[in-house]
Amino acid sequence: MNYQNDLAFAKAQDAQDPLKEYRAQFYIPKVNGKDSFYFTGNSLGLQPKTARKFVEEEMKNWETLGVEGHFAKVKRPWMNYHKFSKEALAKIVGAKPIEVVTMNNLTVNLHLLMVSFYKPTATRFKVICEAGAFPSDQYTFETQLKFHGLNPDEALIELTPRKGEHTLRTEDILKTIAETGHELALILIGGLQYYTGQLFDMKSITEAGHKVGAIVGFDLAHAAGNVPLQLHDWNVDFATWCSYKYLNSGPGNVSGVFVNEKYANDPSLNRFAGWWGHDEKERFLMKKGFRPMSGADGWQLSNVNVISTAAHLASLEIYDKVGMEALRKKSLKLTGYLEFLMKELSQVADIFEILTPSNPEERGCQLSIFFHEDGRRLFEALSAAGVIADWREPNVIRVAPVPLYNTFEDIYQFAAILKDNL
Ligand SMILES: *Cc1c(COP(=O)(O)O)cnc(C)c1O
Secondary structure, X not given: OOOOOOHHHHHHHHHOOOOHHHHHHEOOOEEOOEEOEEOEOOOOOOOEOOHHHHHHHHHHXXXXXXXXXXXXXXXXXXXXXXXXXXXXXXXXXXXXXHHEEEEOOHHHHHHHHHHHHOOOOOOOOEEEEEOOOOHHHHHHHHHHHHHOOOOHHHHEEEEOOOOOXXXXXXXXXXXXXXXXXXXXXXXXXXXXXXXXXEEOOHXXXXXXXXXXXXXXXXXXXXXXXXXXXOOOOOOOOEEEEEOOOOOOOOOOOOEEXXXXXXXXXXXXXXXXXXXXXXXXXXXXXXXXXXXXXXXXXXXXXOOOOHHHHHHHHHHHHHHHHHOHHHHHHHHHHHHHHHHHHHHHHHHHXXXXXXXXXXXXXXXXXXXXXXXXOOHHHHHHHHHHOOEEOEEEOOOEEEEEOOOOOOOHHHHHHHHHHHHHOO
């Protein structure tokens, strides 16, 4: 695509954007009374205007039906509430409906899935993760290993970029997997790295892991709703993600999990169980002896948090209309435009570099910009001018133009404000 560094070009792109109607379906936060330039959909996605209606429906059902809301002839009886997200979620992550369910929060699900899929033996006990993983993931790995009586310093292998590089090379990841070989029990990395914005080749990593006999899972917090995924076809064993980043479902809202169909009825897996994972036909017989539901549903512990999951359903309805393919198409153009403008800017002032890979196949919609000087001052100037971006120590600004609601003009203004403050 031929980009141009002027406002008229940005406005023309917005005018011909096939997804332009979607921005109006979200509330855009204001700064100084004007729409902000919101680039933190990677941290907290914006509120769909329909979310309130979905939540209020359940408030009304609770008000008028009380406990009967579980079974009443309403649009979405609470008994079945975990089922209403399946079709849409399955499309977003490239799965079969039986392979996905929403439950708990992301870190909780990382733990639960490690309980099932990390089964160390005396000879096969190592875990491959990425160096500098999100802290919650690091704490999960550390404490799970200790729980099994293992020393994290010995059992955990952290993938580290080559000296002088910021991101991992696929060849190096595959080499580490092959070298760890029969000692490798589990690969569990972020599908899209939260700090650098690097998108990993999940298909090749899964293949390589299986080749040496390891289980392969992904934390998709920054990938779900951002990039196209084919978890089933890639033969990924398990995955989990949160719904409040790209999936726009509200702060702290429910997490999703993927469990490959091949484990749908596998009694050999360890589980920490609860009544909502028990065979629904006899769930209310309150009998002894856990018999899980088939598929991902069998990993549920508790009955659904209906009020907050309602907001998730509102967001999934939008995703279902747009589809990941159209989103990705726009996303590539938007992020490409940001990269183009940043490169123009670096000719004016050579004070930053982009950590995120320049190959669009190796990234989603986030660019992480590493400032060699002046980062904090520029970040403050951006904030004062209505830009909502994200500051990461020591000196990185993460910018995520989200195709559902960001515009080419947002990006133009971001670069223009930066330039004015150099
Ligand atoms: C956002 C994020 C989390 C947050 O975990 P919660 O349990 O939802 O608080 C964890 N891991 C990664 C990689 C994330 O990006």
